[in-house]
Amino acid sequence: MTWILHVCSNLSYIFCYRRVVYNGFVNGDDKSALGGTFAFKRGVGENVGTYPITGSGYTSNNYTINYIKGTMTITQATLFIIADANQLKVYGEKDPQLTYSAAGFVNGDDSNILNGNLTRASGEDAGIYTITLGTLNAGANYLLQLETADFIIEKAKQE
Numbered sequence: 001m002t003w004i005l006h007v008c009s010n011l012s013y014i015f016c017y018r019r020v021v022y023n024g025f026v027n028g029d030d031k032s033a034l035g036g037t038f039a040f041k042r043g044v045g046e047n048v049g050t051y052p053i054t055g056s057g058y059t060s061n062n063y064t065i066n067y068i069k070g071t072m073t074i075t076q077a078t079l080f081i082i083a084d085a086n087q088l089k090v091y092g093e094k095d096p097q098l099t100y101s102a103a104g105f106v107n108g109d110d111s112n113i114l115n116g117n118l119t120r121a122s123g124e125d126a127g128i129y130t131i132t133l134g135t136l137n138a139g140a141n142y143l144l145q146l147e148t149a150d151f152i153i154e155k156a157k158q159e
Helices: none
Strands: 035-042 049-059 070-074 077-083 087-090 100-103 127-132 142-147 150-154
Touching: none
Parallel strands: 077 142, 087 150
Antiparallel strands: 035 049, 049 070, 077 100, 127 150
């Protein structure tokens, strides 16, 4: 009998499934001819990466059981960054700190993992400028997806 474990990861940081493939039975036997309980164990870790998976648990007096090692891959979770609307300044003033909200944290993470700042398209003339991710990051476990907004530079009032 050969055991194969197929595992995938996506969606909510860790989403996996398992499938056991049996082969090599004879005389009309199937998995019910095995004793014990199938179990699998994966390598330790919750960060993005590939982890080994091993199977164990079945017993048999009639079969030699071979477990084929598998892997589980944890991929980046998507973290949605939503730039706040109505951010602006008056021509000639210093840019304010651009603000945003974030959604999609997993595994107990929160906004404390965020570093850096949003930026905007370059230019100082009165007009509309697109807000971009700039240096904002959440580390290797997240892929940032920006819902952008416009930054407005208003004309200065003449006195």
